C-alpha cells in the first residue's frame with residue numbers, strides 16, 4: 579500500500595483523551611463531553627451505522643449522542659444523521675437548518691467544551707468549523723482538502739481574499755490537531771503550507787503567462803513542491819487540478 583492510500587483503511591485515532599476520529603476517506607469525530615456525546619459529521623454510507631455506533635460505544639461508553647454537527651450538508655457528511663436521530667433522538671445541527679450565531683454556538687459538558695463557528699464561503703455557503711479549545715483540536719470540514727482549492731465557486735480576487743481571511747482565522751487558533759472532512763489528520767503547519775503553496779502557484783503562473791508561455795507548457799512545468807509530495811492524493815490529481823484552476827483564473831483576468 580502506498581502513502582496515498584492511507585485513508586482507505588479506517589483507523590480509530592484519539593487526538594485528545596476521550597476525543598476520537600475514525601479517519602478514513604470520510605472522517606467522523608466523537609467527543610465524550612462528560613455526560614453526553616457530541617458527534618461531528620456523519621459520513622457518506624448509511625450502512626456503516628452498526629460499525630460506527632459500535633466503536634463509539636466501545637470508546638466512550640453508552641452515554642447518549644445528544645448532538646450531531648454537520649460541518650456542511652453535502653451528501654458525504656450527513657448519511658448517518660437519521661440513524662443517530664432514531665437511536666438517541668439526537669439533535670442535528672448544521673447551518674442549513676439551524677440558526678448559528680456569527681460568534682458561534684457553544685457545547686459544554688462536565689468534561690470539555692466546543693464551539694461551532696460559521697466560516698462560510700470557502701467550500702459552501704454553510705461551512706462551519708468546530709473548535710475544542712482545551713484539547714486544541716480543530717475540525718475544518720472541507721475547508722482544507724490536502725491541496726485542493728475548496729471553493730465550489732470560482733477562484734477570483736474576492737474568493738481568494740475570503741480564503742486568505744478564513745485561513746488566517748484558522749491558523750490563529752493554533753490547533754495542535756486539524757481534522758479535515760476527508761483523509762488524514764494534520765496540524766496547523768499544513769494550513770500554513772497550503773496558503774503559501776497557493777500564493778506561490780499564483781505568482782509562478784502569472785509570471786509564466788506574462789512571459790507568453792502556452793497553457794500546455796505551464797501545466798507541464800508547474801511542478802508540485804517536494805515537501806508536499808506525501809500529501810494525501812496530491813500527486814495523483816490534486817496538484818494538477820489546482821494548477822488548472824489557477825491558470826484558468828489568471829487567463830480570465832480575475833486573479
Ligand SMILES: [Zn+2]
Pocket residue numbers: 650652701720
Ligand atoms: Zn463538501
